[in-house]
Amino acid sequence: MALDLDAIRRAARLLEAGQLVGMPTETVYGLAADAGDPDAVAAIFTAKGRPSNHPVIVHVARDADLSQWAGGVPDEARRLIDAFWPGPLTLILKRAPQVPAAVTGGQDSVGLRCPSHPVALALLEEFRGGQGGLAAPSANRFGRVSPTTAQHVIEEFGAPGHGPLAAVLDGGQSEVGIESTIVDLSRLHTLGPVLLRPGRISAQQIAGALDRPLATPDRGAPRVSGSLEAHYAPATPVALLEPDRLANVVETLRVRGRRIVTMGYSADARPSLQMPADPDGYAHALYAGLRTLDQQGAELIIVERPPQAPEWQGVNDRLQRAAFDSAGVLERLLA
């Protein structure tokens, strides 16, 4: 897709003026605002309905001066940046003093990411001459499924000019489809590197680039709204089911006249929505699939549980969160 440079320039001027812009990235679409402008960042929280003590990721241009944002860039961060930026990896580092509290959620750390989507990179080059940062959480209302197309962003917030958004840049369907991997390097001396959110870039890849294993989050970990147990959920309840139970359960519920839809990846499952059988393809299709199934007026979305293998960690994490609030729904329908 050719870059619409006029639209990108217009979006950069709107952002410089404190407005909100829907921005494509390779993971999911972001709701972007000038990270240096506390009022603009506050407008993100209002639009999303998100608690204001949740920090937001700052997106930076390739070769950005990270000392504007981070209090220091440890060797471990350099290694991960060299290996994975631009790309779907967010690093949590100690913050620089001038970073607005609205960005950090009042914590002593800041999340930084250089996205690889060409529209996002062009926008970051154009915005404040490549020297600024764009605060951008996923462009969905709090707790809901993240958007992977420009149309999804408009479904969440209304068309530009008819809601909180001044513009939405269309960059096609997000390639990765689930949010970035988040690695916390802000407490290296006490905890070492910590995986806060799994994504396309796996824990193994991170550990390989660092030459050391990753810790998993503890209770002292920074607040990550993506780590709330219920998150990324459609309005319709979601249940995860082992592949070998799927056919029987679906048959039973259909005989009882229950309105259910299914999402599966095995060839013989014959689900309402056939998903790719590889983890990257599945992640790419996941959120658009949940949105489609959410619009069918079903009582329950039944998802064939993917394998519990490391390369499925990002997908399994999002599916578990989507199903978290629906505990017991399947059992009630079967009772």
Ligand code: TXA
């Ligand atoms: O792929 C992504 O990361 C997408 C795209 C738009 O870049 N963004 C995204 O943003 O997923 P959001 O806000 O929906 O999730 C970012 C996560 C949040 O859970 C937030 O709490 C966490 O990053 N985060 C940001 N800054 C942090 C910090 N200083 N410490 C701990 N967590 C932080």
Ligand code: MG
């Ligand atoms: Mg989000």
